[in-house]
Amino acid sequence: MVRLEDVSKVYRTDRIETTALDAISVTIEPGAFVSVMGPSGCGKSTLLNVMGLLDAPTGGTVSIDGAPIRGYRDREVASLRNAKVGFVFQSFHLIGDLTVADNVEIPLLYRRMAGGERRQRVAAALDRVGLTARRHHFPTQLSGGQQQRVAIARAIVGEPRLLLADEPTGNLDSQMGEEIMAVLHELNRQGTTIVMVTHDPRLAETTHRTIRLFDGRQVQ
Amino acid sequence: MRTTLKIALKVLLRRKFFTLVSLFAVAFTLCVLLVVTAMLDHVFGPNGPDDRRTLVVLNAEIAGEHSRMNGSAGYGLLARTLPGMPGVERSTIFAEPRERTTYHDGRRIVCDTRRTDGEFWKVFRFDFVEGGPYTPEDEAQAAPVAVVNESARERFFGSGSALGKTFELDGKRLRVVGVVRNVPSVRMLTFADVWIPTSLSRSDAYKQELVGDFQGAMLLAPGTNGSDVSAEFARRVSTIPLEDARFKTLSAQAHPLFVAVASSVLFEGRPAAVVGFLWLAALLFMGLPALNLVNLNLSRILERASEIGVRKSFGATSGALARQFLLENVVLALCGSLLALPATSIVLAVLNRSGFASYTAFTLNARVLGWGMLLTLAFGVVSGVLPAWRMSRLHPVGALQGRFE
Numbered sequence: 001m002v003r004l005e006d007v008s009k010v011y012r013t014d015r016i017e018t019t020a021l022d023a024i025s026v027t028i029e030p031g032a033f034v035s036v037m038g039p040s041g042c043g044k045s046t047l048l049n050v051m052g053l054l055d056a057p058t059g060g061t062v063s064i065d066g067a068p069i070r071g072y073r074d075r076e077v078a079s080l081r082n083a084k085v086g087f088v089f090q091s092f093h094l095i096g097d098l099t100v101a102d103n104v105e106i107p108l109l110y111r112r113m114a115g116g117e118r119r120q121r122v123a124a125a126l127d128r129v130g131l132t133a134r135r136h137h138f139p140t141q142l143s144g145g146q147q148q149r150v151a152i153a154r155a156i157v158g159e160p161r162l163l164l165a166d167e168p169t170g171n172l173d174s175q176m177g178e179e180i181m182a183v184l185h186e187l188n189r190q191g192t193t194i195v196m197v198t199h200d201p202r203l204a205e206t207t208h209r210t211i212r213l214f215d216g217r218q219v220q
Numbered sequence: 221m222r223t224t225l226k227i228a229l230k231v232l233l234r235r236k237f238f239t240l241v242s243l244f245a246v247a248f249t250l251c252v253l254l255v256v257t258a259m260l261d262h263v264f265g266p267n268g269p270d271d272r273r274t275l276v277v278l279n280a281e282i283a284g285e286h287s288r289m290n291g292s293a294g295y296g297l298l299a300r301t302l303p304g305m306p307g308v309e310r311s312t313i314f315a316e317p318r319e320r321t322t323y324h325d326g327r328r329i330v331c332d333t334r335r336t337d338g339e340f341w342k343v344f345r346f347d348f349v350e351g352g353p354y355t356p357e358d359e360a361q362a363a364p365v366a367v368v369n370e371s372a373r374e375r376f377f378g379s380g381s382a383l384g385k386t387f388e389l390d391g392k393r394l395r396v397v398g399v400v401r402n403v404p405s406v407r408m409l410t411f412a413d414v415w416i417p418t419s420l421s422r423s424d425a426y427k428q429e430l431v432g433d434f435q436g437a438m439l440l441a442p443g444t445n446g447s448d449v450s451a452e453f454a455r456r457v458s459t460i461p462l463e464d465a466r467f468k469t470l471s472a473q474a475h476p477l478f479v480a481v482a483s484s485v486l487f488e489g490r491p492a493a494v495v496g497f498l499w500l501a502a503l504l505f506m507g508l509p510a511l512n513l514v515n516l517n518l519s520r521i522l523e524r525a526s527e528i529g530v531r532k533s534f535g536a537t538s539g540a541l542a543r544q545f546l547l548e549n550v551v552l553a554l555c556g557s558l559l560a561l562p563a564t565s566i567v568l569a570v571l572n573r574s575g576f577a578s579y580t581a582f583t584l585n586a587r588v589l590g591w592g593m594l595l596t597l598a599f600g601v602v603s604g605v606l607p608a609w610r611m612s613r614l615h616p617v618g619a620l621q622g623r624f625e
Binding site for chain 2: 049052054055074075078079081082083086087089093095097098106107109110111154158
C-alpha cells in the first residue's frame with residue numbers, strides 16, 4: 001500500500017537545521033492497522049504527513065500502490081490524496097460554518113461527481129459512523145466524540161484505501177476514545193488500511209503492528 | 221458551487237462589522253460607477269432617435285504654418301464628402317442647436333433651434349406625436365416649415381394640436397408640420413426644441429465653409445465595416461482643395477458618436493485608447509475600496525487556515541482554492557451591487573428632477589445593468605486575486621498547524 005525507502009525530512013531555517021525523520025524505511029501492507037508511537041517531537045506526525053503526501057520528504061522515496069512519487073507537483077499529489085488517502089486529525093479540523101453533511105462532502109467536491117451521488121455517499125459514510133441523525137447539525141452542536149466521528153466519515157467518504165489518523169483519540173475522554181477506536185477497527189475489518197499515531201500503548205496494542213520512533217529514527 | 225457559496229456567505233456573516241464596512245465601500249463605488257454609466261448610456265447609448273449604427277463627423281480643422289482654425293465641421297466640407305459614400309444608406313447634414321428668443325402672443329419664448337436637411341428625419345428615428353417631418357423637397361425649396369417638440373408646442377400653443385399653426389422665428393413665420401416627443405438635451409445629435417430646414421438661413425455663405433457649425437451623420441448599411449467608411453471619409457477630406465493660402469492642411473474624422481466625442485477630448489482618432497482610458501479610470505476609482513477589501517481578506521487568512529489545510533488534505537489543488545476564494549469575493553461584490561442598485565436609482569431620480577439638463581431621464585436599463593454586472597465582476601476579481609493567491613499557496617501542514625510561512 002505505502003512504502004517508504006530511506007526517507008528523511010529535514011526542516012531548515014536560517015540558523016537551525018532540524019531532522020524530523022532520518023532514514024526511515026517502512027512498508028505498510030494493504031489491510032494493515034499500524035500504530036506509530038514515540039515521544040513528542042520524535043517525528044510521528046511528520047511521518048504521517050509524508051505518507052499522506054501532505055509533505056515532501058527531503059530524501060528517500062515514497063511509493064503508493066507501487067508507484068514512486070516524484071516531483072510532488074500540486075495537481076498530481078492533490079489528485080492522489082483525494083483518491084487514495086483519508087485523514088483524521090487530533091483536533092478534528094471540521095469547518096464550523098458547514099453542517100455535518102457539508103463537512104463530510106468536502107473530499108467529493110474535488111472529484112467529477114454528480115450531486116446525487118455525492119449525497120448518497122455522504123449518507124452512507126454518516127451511516128457507517130452512526131451519525132445519520134446529526135447530518136444537519138453544525139460541529140459546535142456535537143460532542144468531541146461525535147465531531148471525531150464526523151471527521152472519520154469525511155475521511156472515508158471518498159473510499160480511500162489508506163486512512164491516516166493523527167492521534168484521533170488525543171482530544172477525547174476514554175469512553176469517546178474507545179468509541180472512535182471501535183469505528184477504526186470496524187473500518188479496518190472492512191478492508192481499509194490504517195496508520196494511526198498514538199501516545200497510548202493500550203491503543204497501540206490493539207493494532208497489528210507498532211512502529212516506534214525516537215528522534216526521527218525508527219527504533220522498532 | 222453550493223457549498224462554496226454557502227461558505228462565502230458564512231464568512232461574510234462571521235465578522236459583521238468588517239463586512240458592513242466592505243459592503244458600504246463596494247456599494248458606494250459601484251453606485252458612482254453605475255450613475256456614470258447610466259449618464260454615458262443616456263448620452264451615447266442607442267436610445268431615442270439616434271439608436272442606429274451611424275458614423276458622425278463633429279469637428280474639422282484647417283491649419284497652416286501660422287494659422288489654425290478648428291471647430292465644428294463646415295457645411296461645405298460635409299456636402300463634398302458625405303454624399304455617395306460606399307456602405308452608407310443615408311447621410312444627413314445638420315447644424316448645432318442655437319438658442320433663439322422669439323415672442324408669441326406677447327409671451328417671450330426661448331427655444332433651442334436646429335437647422336437640418338430632409339434626410340435628417342430618415343437617418344434619425346423621432347417619435348412623432350403629431351404630423352410628420354419636413355421633406356428634402358421642403359428643404360430644397362426653403363419651405364417655411366418646422367417640427368417642434370412637445371415642450372415647444374406647449375409653450376407656443378398650449379394644449380391641443382399644433383399642426384398647421386404658425387409662429388415667428390428669426391423674422392420668418394413658420395408652419396408646424398410635426399410634433400415629436402422631447403429629446404434629452406444630452407443627445408447632442410438630435411436634441412432641439414424646434415427643427416427647421418437649413419435653407420431657411422439668411423445667407424448661403426455657410427455652403428462654402430470647411431469649418432463652421434454643422435455636423436454630419438452617416439447611417440451605415442447592414443454589414444458595413446465602419447473603419448472602411450472612416451477611411452474613405454478621410455480620403456475624401458484629403459482631396460478637398462484649400463483655397464485660402466494661409467492654410468495647408470484640412471482634417472476631419474468620421475467615428476461612432478462616443479469615440480468621436482471622447483477622442484476629440486482625449487486621444488485624437490484612437491478609439492482603443494479611449495476605451496482603455498475609461499476602463500483604467502474605472503479600475504483606478506475601484507482601487508481604494510478594492511485595497512480595503514484585499515487587506516480585509518488577507519487578515520482573514522488566519523481564521524481560515526484550518527479550512528485551507530483541510531481542503532488541501534482532501535484533494536483541493538491551489539488552483540481550486542484560488543477559484544473558491546475568488547468566487548467568495550465576487551459574491552461579496554454582488555451583495556454590494558444589490559445595495560448599489562437601489563442607491564443608484566435614487567441618485568438618478570434626483571438628477572432627473574434637478575433639471576440640470578433638459579428632458580433627461582437617466583435610467584437603469586438592461587444595458588446599464590449589464591455594464592454594472594461587468595463592473596461588479598471586475599471589482600470582485602481585482603480585489604480578490606491577491607488574497608486568493610496568498611491563501612491558495614499556504615502549505616497544508618503549516619495551515620493545519622496555524623503556521624503561515
